[in-house]
Amino acid sequence: MTATLRVLAARRVVLPGTVHTFPVDVVPDLGEQVFVRFAGAAATAAGTVCDVEELRVRDDGGSIVTVFGSARAVPVGGVGPRREVRVEELGEAEPSDVAAAVAALRSYLGALAEYGEVADVMVDIPDDPVAAAYRLASLARISEPERQDLLDLASTKGRLARITAMFGRERALLTATMGTRGT
Numbered sequence: 001m002t003a004t005l006r007v008l009a010a011r012r013v014v015l016p017g018t019v020h021t022f023p024v025d026v027v028p029d030l031g032e033q034v035f036v037r038f039a040g041a042a043a044t045a046a047g048t049v050c051d052v053e054e055l056r057v058r059d060d061g062g063s064i065v066t067v068f069g070s071a072r073a074v075p076v077g078g079v080g081p082r083r084e085v086r087v088e089e090l091g092e093a094e095p096s097d098v099a100a101a102v103a104a105l106r107s108y109l110g111a112l113a114e115y116g117e118v119a120d121v122m123v124d125i126p127d128d129p130v131a132a133a134y135r136l137a138s139l140a141r142i143s144e145p146e147r148q149d150l151l152d153l154a155s156t157k158g159r160l161a162r163i164t165a166m167f168g169r170e171r172a173l174l175t176a177t178m179g180t181r182g183t
Contacts, residue, residue, distance in 0.1 A: 009038070010038060014069045016130055016134065023064050027063045033070070040148070053067060092157050093156040097156075097157055101136050105163075107168070108171040112174065115174065123139065137159070
């Protein structure tokens with residue numbers, strides 16, 4: 001599905017299913033759908049299609065917008081204040097992809113707990129593959145640029161596969177470095 005949307009830059013990643021408030025230079029219309037991308041990301045980076053829910057004018061003349069993240073999206077091209085974006089197909093990832101990523105996370109958290117670090121192995125992960133991928137990415141102990149690269153992946157299936165591999169790698173590294181010194 002392709003649509004022309006206004007592109008807004010935010011100083012944090014806007015996740016589907018969440019509400020965010022941030023200042024904007026280009027003021028959208030109330031009720032408009034916009035494409036919100038992390039301000040530090042490349043012009044071709046992924047973002048989130050959002051519904052504009054509230055607009056406020058600041059004392060310094062700037063504007064503040066409150067948006068609700070409705071679906072993952074990837075820019076396809078174009079320039080200027082509006083761009084063509086392709087809304088990601090939400091059904092692309094299978095429940096087995098989510099289950100594998102959650103199992104890798106729980107295995108990693110179990111290893112952390114085994115080596116004396118507090119870890120909640122029963123962390124709640126949504127059933128929806130897109131929401132699950134974002135939640136799992138938020139739990140990963142990685143740098144912000146790595147997290148942004150992960151969130152910028154165009155497909156949920158690819159994002160879940162990378163998350164699964166990342167948690168597996170981290171568990172292997174933890175086990176290799178800690179050896180048998182667990183508590």
